Amino acid sequence: MDVQEYLVTLGIRPAELSGLKELPGTTKDRLTPLVLLAPWLATSPLSRALDKFEESYPSRPYFIDVDTYYRMNDKPNEAKELWARLAAKPADLDAWWGLLSEYPNANPCLLMAERSIESAREQIAWAREHNRAFCLRMNLAEGIGSGIPQWMPALVAELAAEGANDYAVVFEFGWVPDPLLVAALASGYTNSFFGTIPPEVPIAISCTSFPKDFTPFDGTDVCGFTNRDLLAQVQQATNHPRIIYGDWGTTKPRSYGHASQPKNRIDYPADTSWIIARDKTDEVSFQVAAQRVLDSGYWTGNLGVWGEQLIEGTAAGQAFAIDTMPKMYSARINIHLHRQAFYGHLPPPEALDEEWSDDDL
DSSP states (O other), X not given: OOOOSEEEEEESOHHHHHHHHTSOHXXXXXXXXXXXXXXXXXXXXXXXXXXXXXXXXXXXXXXXXXXXXXXXXXOOOHHHHHHHHHHSSSOOHHHHHHHHTTOTTEEEBOOOTTOOHHHHHHHHHHHHHTTOOEEEEEEOOTTTOOOOOTTHHHHHHHHHHTTOOSEEEEEEEEEOSOGGGGHHHHXXXXXXXXXXXXXXXXXXXXXXXXXXXXXXXXXXXXXXXXXXXXXXXXXXXXXOSOEEEEEOTTOOOOOOSOOOOOOOOEEEEOSSEEEEEEOSSSOOOHHHHHHHHHTSSOOOOOOOOHHHHHHHHHHTTOTTSOOSHXXXXXXXXXXXXXXXXXXTOOOOGGGSOOOOOGGGO
């Protein structure tokens, strides 16, 4: 599996999938999703979620882990029950393998919580027998992640001794107020645990600082994000030649609680910031918010991607454009994924091949 220089963590939720689906094929080829598996809406079986994901990202390899942020409600079904067995500590590996065996593009993250090094070896053997790469994804999110197993240095030593390079390493920090807060930790873990691995094995540092609360934003505001600075700091502080960029594609982990209906807004991703157009006191129309983004001085234009066309269409008052918050989320995710996949080297629109599907014929 050829891991790209952009590893994006995505939940299997409608906004993520439609933003991803509408990307040009050339953009999809430049990112590697790490998918967090949870039931697709209220449907069953759990494999439906993987089918939905592969509709949006067809015929390309990706990593898969279990979405431990997901919470079951009191309406059980087959999909939720299987998810619970996969999210258990320790996980039901036979159920995991049974599910993944039908999806040759799904490359497993090792399910390590409360498991032994023997179990890790067994999972690596399964991946190799099924022609998969694997991922050592260590979830360090405060209060959520199970951290780094104590046997990890021994496993890494074994992999290094055999010269293995059929895997990726991911340090996952979840939601953080500022990505730079994890730079020292990520650098320290990379140097102490992974100093001996082959230079071509990618190590991704992943986190998201996308705002949890939009009430402070008023008019047209700029919200910076520092994932690129985090990447540069870790690259500088470690000897590993392949530290790669990671984020959550402008999304956050699933959260539960009774959020009030958000006010209309338009979010526009720039290279290292998000432009947020909304009103603190009044409800702004999507059309007015979109026009503010176009007038903001941050608008690039000419990206040649669907999300940008949706914002332009919204500003022009077109009926098909953004008329709900979920559609706005999809447009934002679409633009952000494209920008980060081509960071610093955005191609002209004519260099992109358009996505199309048999449904359009």
